[in-house]
Amino acid sequence: MRDRYGIYQCTTHSTVDCKECFNWPEIIVEVSKAKDWEGKVHSRKDLLGLLKSMGVELPANTKLVDDLLDQKLGNALTATQKLSSLVPDPSHINPSKLPLWKTTPAFQAMSRTSPNEAMKRFNSPNSDPFPLYTNTWMDARQTTMHVARNFENGVAVMALKDDYEAIAIRVLSIHKLNEKTPLIALIYYSSDLATPAVNSFEWMGAQMQTGRLAQIKCTSQEQALLRKLLFQNSRRVSTEFKPKMAGYERRFKPSFLVPLNPLDQVEIGKLSHNTGCQVCGGKTTSRCAQCQSASYCSRTCQSEDWKQHKALCKSLKGGSWASTDFTKHVIVNGKKMYISVFSASGTVPPSAQTAAQAAAERDDDSPPPNVHGDRPFIVKVSNPFPVGNPTQGLLVYDRQRTFKAYVMQEDRPQVYGAAMQLIIARNNRMKVYRWAKRTGDFKLDVCLDRIPDPEPTW
Secondary structure, three states, rough: OOOOOEEEOOOOOOOOOOOOOOOOHHHHHHHHOOOOOOOOOOOHHHHHHHHHOOOOOOOOOOOOOOHHHHHHHHHHHHHOOOOHHOOOOOOOHHHHEEEOOOOOOOOHHOOOHHHHHHHHHHOOOOOOOOOOOOHHHHHHHHHHHHHHHHOOOOOEEEEEEEEEEEEEEEEEEEEEEEOOEEEEEEEEEEEOOHHHHOHHHHHHHHHHHHHEEEEEEEOHHHHHHHHHHHHHHHHHOOOOOOOOOOOOHHHOOEEEEEOOOOOHHHHHHHHHOOOOOOOOOOOOOEOOOOOOOOEEEEEHHHHHHHHHHHHEEEEEEEEOOEEOOOEOOOOOOOOEOOOOOOOOHHHHHHOHHHHHHHHHHOOOOOOOOOOOOOOEEEEEEEEEOOOOOOEEEEEEEEOOOEEEEEEEEOOOOOHHHHHHHHHHHHOOOOEEEEEEEEEEOOEEEOOOOOOOOOOOOO
8 A cells, every 4th residue: 555655554464664565666667667757636626626726616525637737737838938929949949059047137037017916016016915835826936036046046956845855956047038037957857755866865865965955845735836847848958958967866856937927818628628427427429509608528417417517507598698799899980999918827928929910910901710619618807997978888808818898888778787687786896797609700699697506707
C-alpha cells in the first residue's frame, strides 16, 4: 500500500518500507520511468482547486475525467504565458539565441497585473490584498518574480520546497523576448518521497557548501502547478539548447520561466466551456431537445439526469423571449463609432496581439460566427455608455467572446428599456446575465425573465 507521499506500508507485516515485501530496485526504476510524472497533477481535488485559483471555476460536481481536467490546466498555463504572441515558434525556443536582459530589473518585469488586482491593491493601502498561501496561482506568480530577484542578487540556485517535496532550480541566465518581457533560462529537477531523490540531495549538498542556496517555501499545490509549468516549458526548449551541467545535475532538465499573466474573460470562457456529459463527463453526442442547454453522451445518461435537469428545462421552456436585431458596431448618425472594451481580469496593458485583433475587428462588417448553433447560451448584458450620453445602447456578449453585439436604444427601444429595468434593479451591478439564442446573422433572442442558475460571475 502506498499513500500520497509515497510511503510504502505492507499489509502483511504492518511495516513501513518493509524490506521483505518490497523489491526496492524495481520500485525505484518503475517510479523513475513513470510517464510524464512531472507533467500531470494526479489529485482531482488539486486539479479543480488549481483551476479555480486561476479563475477557471468548474462545477464542483463536474463529471469531466481527470485527464481532461489536467489538459485544461495545461491549456490555462499556456494561455497565461502568451508565448504565441512573443516568439515565432513557441514549440522551439532556444534561450542561447536570445539577447540577454539588460533593461529594467527582471523582478519588476516579471510582474503582471489586471485592473481588478490593481484596484484591490489600491483599496488596501495598509495591507496585502493577496496574502501568501491563500491563492495558489498568486503564490506561483510571486515565486517566479522572486526567482528573478534571487538571480539578480547573485543567488542562482534555489529550492522551492515544503516538508515533503522540493523543486531544485539553477538559473542559467535571463534573456529578452521583447522590451517588456524577460525569459529566465534554468535547469530543474523535482522530487518527493515517491521519487528517487539522490540527485537532488547531492545537488542541495553541493550548493549548501557554497552558501549560495535560496529556499522558497511553496505549498504542495503550488509545487504541483510549478512542476507542470516547468515540465511543459521543458518540452518547448529547443534540442539545440545544451547548457553545461555538473555530474550531480545529470537528471536535471532545461526549462524556462516567463511572466505569468492573469487570465482574461475570453480565456476563462474558453477553459470553462465543454464540461462534458452532465452525468459521466464523457464526450457529448446530443442535447436536451426541449431547452438545448444540457449535453449528454447517451440516452441512458440523459434519463438519469432528468430529475436534476427538469426544473431548469421547464423554466427555460416557459420563459419570455425578446427578439432583437443587433450590430457589431455602434452607429451614430450613420457613422461607425468604436468602443474599446477590455477585461478587468486580463493583463494591463492589453497585449499587442489583443490590440491588433481589436483593430482588425473594427473594419470587419461580416456576421459574427455562430458557434452555438440553435442552442441557448448565457450572455452578459450591460450598458457601456456614460449616463447622460445622447447615444445609449446595450453591449451583449457570451463568455467565450465569440461575438460582441450592440442593441441600440434608438433601434430597439422596447428591448433596451426592458433590459435597463433589469440592470437598474441590480443596484450597483451594471450588468445582468440571461439566456440567449442566435436566430440569424444579426438577430438574437434573449430570455429576459429567466436568471441562469447558478448565476455566472464573469
